[in-house]
Amino acid sequence: xxxxxxxxxxxxxxxxxxxxxxxxxxxxxxxxxxxxxxxxxxxxxxxxxxxxxxxxxxxxxxxxxxxxxxxxxxxxxxxxxxxxxxxxxxxxxxxxxxxxxxxxxxxxxxxxxxxxxxxxxxxxxxxxxxxxxxxxxxxxxxxxxxxxxxxxxxxxxxxxxxxxxxxxxxxxxxxxxxxxxxxxxxxxxxxxxxxxxxxxxxxxxxxxxxxxxxxxxxxxxxxxxxxxxxxxxxxxxxxxxxxxxxxxxxxxxxxxxxxxxxxxxxxxxxxxxxxxxxxxxxxxxxxxxxxxxxxxxxxxxxxxxxxxxxxxxxxxxxxxxxxxxxxxxxxxxxxxxxxxxxxxxxxxxxxxxxxxxxxxxxxxxxxxxxxxxxxxxxxxxxxxxxxxxxxxxxxxxxxxxxxxxxxxxxxxxxx
Amino acid sequence: xxxxxxxxxxxxxxxxxxxxxxxxxxxxxxxxxxxxxxxxxxxxxxxxxxxxxxxxxxxxxxxxxxxxxxxxxxxxxxxxxxxxxxxxxxxxxxxxxxxxxxxxxxxxxxxxxxxxxxxxxxxxxxxxxxxxxxxxxxxxxxxxxxxxxxxxxxxxxxxxxxxxxxxxxxxxxxxxxxxxxxxxxxxxxxxxxxxxxxxxxxxxxxxxxxxxxxxxxxxxxxxxxxxxxxxxxxxxxxxxxxxxxxxxxxxxxxxxxxxxxxxxxxxxxxxxxxxxxxxxxxxxxxxxxxxxxxxxxxxxxxxxxxxxxxxxxxxxxxxxxxxxxxxxxxxxxxxxxxxxxxxxxxxxxxxxxxxxxxxxxxxxxxxxxxxxxxxxxxxxxxxxxxxxxxxxxxxxxxxxxxxxxxxxxxxxxxxxxxxxxxxxxxxxxxxxxxxxxxxxxxxxxxxxxxxxxxxxxxxxxxxxxxxxxxxxxxxxxxxxxx
Ligand SMILES: Cc1cc2nc3c(=O)[nH]c(=O)nc-3n(C[C@H](O)[C@H](O)[C@H](O)COP(=O)(O)OP(=O)(O)OC[C@H]3O[C@@H](n4cnc5c(N)ncnc54)[C@H](O)[C@@H]3O)c2cc1C
Ligand SMILES: Cc1cc2nc3c(=O)[nH]c(=O)nc-3n(C[C@H](O)[C@H](O)[C@H](O)COP(=O)(O)OP(=O)(O)OC[C@H]3O[C@@H](n4cnc5c(N)ncnc54)[C@H](O)[C@@H]3O)c2cc1C
Numbered sequence: 001x002x003x004x005x006x007x008x009x010x011x012x013x014x015x016x017x018x019x020x021x022x023x024x025x026x027x028x029x030x031x032x033x034x035x036x037x038x039x040x041x042x043x044x045x046x047x048x049x050x051x052x053x054x055x056x057x058x059x060x061x062x063x064x065x066x067x068x069x070x071x072x073x074x075x076x077x078x079x080x081x082x083x084x085x086x087x088x089x090x091x092x093x094x095x096x097x098x099x100x101x102x103x104x105x106x107x108x109x110x111x112x113x114x115x116x117x118x119x120x121x122x123x124x125x126x127x128x129x130x131x132x133x134x135x136x137x138x139x140x141x142x143x144x145x146x147x148x149x150x151x152x153x154x155x156x157x158x159x160x161x162x163x164x165x166x167x168x169x170x171x172x173x174x175x176x177x178x179x180x181x182x183x184x185x186x187x188x189x190x191x192x193x194x195x196x197x198x199x200x201x202x203x204x205x206x207x208x209x210x211x212x213x214x215x216x217x218x219x220x221x222x223x224x225x226x227x228x229x230x231x232x233x234x235x236x237x238x239x240x241x242x243x244x245x246x247x248x249x250x251x252x253x254x255x256x257x258x259x260x261x262x263x264x265x266x267x268x269x270x271x272x273x274x275x276x277x278x279x280x281x282x283x284x285x286x287x288x289x290x291x292x293x294x295x296x297x298x299x300x301x302x303x304x305x306x307x308x309x310x311x312x313x314x315x316x317x318x319x320x321x322x323x324x325x326x327x328x329x330x331x332x333x334x335x336x337x338x339x340x341x342x343x344x345x346x347x348x349x350x351x352x353x354x355x356x357x358x359x360x361x362x363x364x365x366x367x368x369x370x371x372x373x374x375x376x377x378x379x380x381x382x383x384x385x386x387x388x389x390x391x392x393x394x395x396x397x398x399x400x401x402x403x404x405x406x407x408x409x410x411x412x413x414x415x
Numbered sequence: 416x417x418x419x420x421x422x423x424x425x426x427x428x429x430x431x432x433x434x435x436x437x438x439x440x441x442x443x444x445x446x447x448x449x450x451x452x453x454x455x456x457x458x459x460x461x462x463x464x465x466x467x468x469x470x471x472x473x474x475x476x477x478x479x480x481x482x483x484x485x486x487x488x489x490x491x492x493x494x495x496x497x498x499x500x501x502x503x504x505x506x507x508x509x510x511x512x513x514x515x516x517x518x519x520x521x522x523x524x525x526x527x528x529x530x531x532x533x534x535x536x537x538x539x540x541x542x543x544x545x546x547x548x549x550x551x552x553x554x555x556x557x558x559x560x561x562x563x564x565x566x567x568x569x570x571x572x573x574x575x576x577x578x579x580x581x582x583x584x585x586x587x588x589x590x591x592x593x594x595x596x597x598x599x600x601x602x603x604x605x606x607x608x609x610x611x612x613x614x615x616x617x618x619x620x621x622x623x624x625x626x627x628x629x630x631x632x633x634x635x636x637x638x639x640x641x642x643x644x645x646x647x648x649x650x651x652x653x654x655x656x657x658x659x660x661x662x663x664x665x666x667x668x669x670x671x672x673x674x675x676x677x678x679x680x681x682x683x684x685x686x687x688x689x690x691x692x693x694x695x696x697x698x699x700x701x702x703x704x705x706x707x708x709x710x711x712x713x714x715x716x717x718x719x720x721x722x723x724x725x726x727x728x729x730x731x732x733x734x735x736x737x738x739x740x741x742x743x744x745x746x747x748x749x750x751x752x753x754x755x756x757x758x759x760x761x762x763x764x765x766x767x768x769x770x771x772x773x774x775x776x777x778x779x780x781x782x783x784x785x786x787x788x789x790x791x792x793x794x795x796x797x798x799x800x801x802x803x804x805x806x807x808x809x810x811x812x813x814x815x816x817x818x819x820x821x822x823x824x825x826x827x828x829x830x831x832x833x834x835x836x837x838x839x840x841x842x843x844x845x846x847x848x849x850x851x852x853x854x855x856x857x858x859x860x861x862x863x864x865x866x867x868x869x870x871x872x873x874x875x876x877x878x879x880x881x882x883x884x885x886x887x888x889x890x891x892x893x894x895x896x897x
Contacts, residue, residue, distance in 0.1 A: 096653060097759040097790075119659060140601070151601075153609055154577050161850075169850035170843070175757045177574065177789040178824040179563045179613050180831055180842055181869070182851040186576070186609025195605075207659035230518070236633035237698055263701035304598035306518035335519075335600045365599035383603040389592040392857065393605050399853040412604045 005056035006079065011038045014048045019086065027081055029061055030074035031374045037081040043160065043168055043199045046082065050197065051166035053080050054405040060164070061407045062193040064105065064135030067128045070371045071139055072192050073382045076409035082197055084134050091200065092174070095120060098205040099157065099174050104134025104198045116208060123149035123206045127292050134198045140190030144241030144256065144289050147233070147334050149206060152189055158202030159185040161195070164405035168199070176204045187396070193407040194415055195400045209240070209258030213268050214288040216254040217275040222316075225332065226309035228253040228278040233305070233333035235274055237267045244337065245290035246312055246328035253278070253332055254289050292329050295340030297349055298371035301356065304364055305335040315339050318355045322348040335365070346373070350380035357384050386412035416478045418457065425460055425502075428470045433508075435459040444503050447488045447495040448550075451808075452833050456483070456497030463508045465583060465591065465622035471504060472620065473589035475863055483865045484620045486527060486558030489550045491753055492832030494562065494615045498866055504620060506557050512536050513623065519598045520628050521580065526557025526621045530564075533626060542628040545572035548828070549738050557621050563613030565828035567664040567737070570788035571696075572629065574828075576612040581625035584611060584618075587859040597625040610854055615830050616865040618858040632696035635663070636706045637724040639733050640713040641687035645669050645783065648689035649763040651716035652787045655693065656760065658712060660705040665788035666692040666737050669767075671747070672782040672795070673736075679743035682736030685720040691787070692737055740784040741795070748780070748797035750804065754811045756818035757827040760790040769817045770794055777810040779803065791827035792818070816841065831869045839871050852876075 011020035020038040027034055035058075040046045053060045058079035063069060065085065087103035090111065094100075095118040102111065108122070108131050115121055125143035126136060135141070137159075142151040149155065158172030161184070171184035188198055219225045229242050232255050241256035255275070257267045268283060275281050303311050312328060315337070319326040324344040330337035341349055349372075356367045369382045386393065390413050397415045400406075409415075416424070418436075425434045435441060436458050445453040457480075462468045475482045481501035488495050497503045509525035512532065516522070517540050522533055530551040533544035547566035548554055554564065560582065563575045572578075581597030595608035611618050642648040648667055655662060668676065668690045676682060684690055693709055695702050706723075713721055724730035744751045758766050767783065770792075774781040782795040794814050798807035815825055815838055825835055825842050839848060848870060856876035858864070 094759060094761065096657060096761045098656065099759065140606075150573065150577055153606055154573060163850065167846050167850060169847045171847065171851065173824050173842075174822055175759055175790055175824050175827075177565055177569070177757050177786070177791045177827040179565075179828060180825040180835075181839065181848070182854050183563075183576065183610055183613050184851065184854070186606045187854065189609070190606055207661065210659070234517075234520075234630060236630055238630075259698070259701050260704060262704040263698060266700040267698055300601070302596065302599045302601045304519045304521075306516075335598075360599075364597065366596070366601070366603055368601075368603055386604045387593060387602065389594055389604065389607055391590075392586065392592055392607060395857040396605055396607070396854065399857045400850075 006052060006058050008036055010052055011036055011049065011080070014038070014052065015040050015045050023081060029069055029078045030377065032075050032078045034061065034078045034081050036079065037083050039083045039086045041086045043162065046162045046197050046199055047166040047168050049080070049082060050162055050164055050405070054164045054403050057403070058405070059408050060405050062134070062138070062197045064132030065107065065130045067131045068135055068139045068141065072410035073414060074374050074377060074409070075407055084132060087199065090114060093118070094174070099176065099202060100205055101158070101174055101200060101202045102133055103200055104132060106133045107131070108133060108136055115205065119208050120205045121208045122203050123155060124152050133201060137189050137198055137201055138191060138193050144243050144331055146331060147242055148238065148240040153186050155203050156185040156189060156201055157204055159188055159198060160200040161188055161197065162199055163196040164401045164403060172202065174202045192411050194397060194411045195406060210260050211264045212256060212258045212287050213264055214254055214256055214284045214286065215268060215271040215275060215281060216252050216284070217281045218279045219251050219253060220279060222309040222312035224278045225251065225253055225312060228275050229308055229332035230306070231274040232271055235270060237270045239271070241289060241331070242333040243289045244308070244328060244330040244332040248327070252290070256287055256289060290329050292338060293340065295342060295371070296373070297341040297376065299339040299341060299353065300368045300370045301337045301339060301360070302365045303335050303337070303360065305333055307335070307363060308332055310363070311337050314356060314359050318352050322352055324348055324352060346376045346379055349376055353380045361385065383412040422458065424474055425458060425471065429460055429462060429467055433461045433463065435461070444485065444488070444497060444505070447485070447490040447493060449491050449493045449832070449834055452493045452496050454497045454499055456503040457500050459503045459505055461505050461508050465585065468504065468620055468622050469585050469589055469591055471502065472585050472587065475502060476588045479861065479863065481863050481866050484557065484561070484616045486555030487529070487553050489554045490558060490562060490830065490832065491755070492826070492830040492834040494830050494832035494865070494868060496833050506555065509622070516598065517542060521598050521625055522628055523623060523625050524556050526555060526624060528556045530554050530556060530559055533628070537628050541631045543631055544578070544626060545629050546575045546578055549741070556624050556626070560612055560621055560624055561614065561616045562828065562830045565786070565791065567666055567786060570665065570786065571661050571663045576609065578627045579608065579612050579624060580627055582608055582611060582621045583623035584621050586619045587861070587864040595625070615832060615869050617855060617869055619864060634699040634702040635694065635696045635730070636702050637692070637694045637730045637733055638710065639684060639722050640691045640693065640718040641685040641720040642689045642691065642716070642718055644688040645767050646764045647717045648691050649767070649787070651691060651713045651718065652763070653761065654712040654716055655709055656788065658708055660695065660708065662709070662788060663694045663696040664692070667783070667785055667787040668737065668740060669783040671780060672740055672784045675743040675747045675782065676736045676740055678746040680735050680739045682732050684736060685722070687719060692733055737784070744782060744795050744797065749799045751798065752796040752807045752811050753829070754792070754794045754796065754814050755826050755829040756792050756815050756823055758790045758792065758818050758821045758823035762821040762823070763787070763790065766792070766817055766821055770814055773810055773813050777806055779807055779810055786827070790823065812838070833868055836869055836871050
């Protein structure tokens, strides 16, 4: 396993002199500084890079815009960064068929702008700006809209990947309905660069709703937040998002309503009516949802949606007992809550995580350390228990990447 | 293991009433909904619990006996076709709805539960289970899950894969695992559940499944619109989708199909060359205004008659014709072959024209009934008797090639199974198929779980993908590829 078998010149021969360079500290992945960064311009070039790297026993970490490189365990090794930002073309936007085929390095924001010209969108809204499609798929990122449209795994309909031995393969296709063969697009969604490099992906698109309003209620306590979220989510107004904000004295549930001009009024009225029992209601034009502020330590708590009040109480309670400060944001009706944690040392925080994981393990769900220092990651374990299918996941990894070239160690259980 | 000993072993696990071994009784299970292929299994077992499934699979694993899961046997691609010298594991005795948890909008069921029962279990509370294959009265959730079944409401609500959130699965070595978070989202790890759904029973046996249920819409509006021909109807479909509304379903039937349907269930549809059935649902105000728009679009595209369902009864009648379409073919033809191809919606006029050309060329009638909204075609190739059967299948194959030429897929909902595996290389390269096999090998290294389905000639596990070459063991006649 030494990179001395791999030289910058070899990489430059593949991608061209100006597209491969020595890595710098800025390219470090959780403290591990790679040797090289290569920016392939085609699927063939990725394939050639992978053959070279795995042949030389070098570990490869794919990178999109780098906005989520903090997710995952520190890699065991990382010699070559395969930077996907050169592959930023929209290959096909069949507007009338509402499908899309793009290279992985396309930036989501730019893509949405382009799609908007046809009054369409990829119904995914991770709050982070600048993220690439490949990164969104690899990190299984989603946002508030998941309530209505599902997550990226529900929208992806085809994929083209490059495995560590250079094999290029596709699965799925560019039609919305398709059951031919295994659905590898789902397998690669959320695989965090550990199975192969995602080169291209196909998606189904949705029309952009014509109008949007946000109705927000200021709630008293955790029970109120849960009650308000449940009331709207279980109604027939089909909210596009139901979001939680729990930050000091600001405690709110915001409901995003989207419709046609003739339909929005009735939806807003119903939402106001349903939310009124829980506190003071206000209404805003457009989409006004609580934003995630970057914090040094972030947790993602996944729980059955009905447990929202339990999640709020257990997280804030466990933090308080340790003198930590937490602020919560989340997809209240989907069962996802993000916690930004501050104050305290690594020990307090890893203690907090252990306590929350213990509760989750009894009630279902998971607690993931989505952002932290390397020290804290080593102490608290990023992913927690990976379930009884872990052995099977390990076998999947072994089949797809036998030499362990792809992002070794980053994923669950050190995969 | 000797057969008589195997029978005793199985009886000790399942009791005598859980094992079928008499040849005449075994015949009941020789095929699924696709009757072109028949194989009599060595044994049929009827487990009543996950533990029993696990015990049966363990024996198969230890003895190297291939096994096939079967739900209700309504599959149309030969997915539940038994394998020779293999055991058929029939899950229809595992039919309990284990939990209804509407707080989390989830229902947990055993695999043999019939699709429609899920909706029935929650409808009083104002919920429904969205994926609604036309076989919803009979097909099982286990089968739906394995085929990633679709239905008329999938255009808006998504397919089975979007509604299964967790599964307890007995792996081909008898281990039991839980895939997906079930009630909690975003379980860390690979999305093995996403890969399992739609894997046609080749990765393991689901013994418990968690499903998402959806709030019933406030309003539902349904219309049928008559057109001169499928091209005009296709234009209306594009217009509706292009207008930015997402209908709950858009179905199309051509004249030949209408003829059969009329004879069979008398829905009293207007006489026309092509009929569209459009349903919208959602909040009242939204649906009202979009429904007006849909009517206008149909008119603009030359619809000669539009009928709006006045009440639930009439709505049911509109749907009755559509849902009975396959069965109705018996009225106008002795035999028929159901094809299941997908195309990008915009290719519809071109593809329908090519199908009609092929129909003349082969001298066989083709009736069309399909999910127009998502481009899923079901051309029904009509034929008469054994002697035409081969030609009908050939024609159906040509239709699939047309779908592929136009950027589509081999199957939209019925699966690949035994029936279509030979076409897989026309849609996927050898590398694509090899990479899919990597997943198979991780789950089922010995290829015991529904072997021979989906893939044309999978390599043995352990081989690295690359240009195709015969495995040395196979060349030497030492090992067989399923
Ligand atoms: C303030 C803030 C708030 C956020 N809130 C949310 C939120 O609410 N919900 C949410 O889900 N996310 C959230 N995110 C995360 C954001 O959505 C991610 O940044 C995004 O998904 C990653 O895209 P990227 O292109 O930057 O990927 P990168 O950071 O470059 O890569 C992410 C991972 O994917 C791998 N990868 C990248 N490209 C490929 C490829 N082509 N093939 C294979 N593997 C690849 C990388 O190796 C890495 O492991 C938030 C981020 C921030 C900073
Ligand atoms: C009249 C008619 C109309 C139809 N309409 C539609 C339609 O609109 N949409 C659609 O998608 N399909 C349709 N089908 C096809 C069929 O009903 C579906 O494929 C259905 O999902 C099969 O369910 P089943 O229980 O009958 O499964 P089976 O036919 O018994 O099995 C199907 C596959 O699933 C596997 N399997 C079954 N149970 C399990 C389990 N517990 N674990 C693992 N694997 C399992 C089997 O091995 C097999 O490969 C129709 C069929 C008919 C006859």
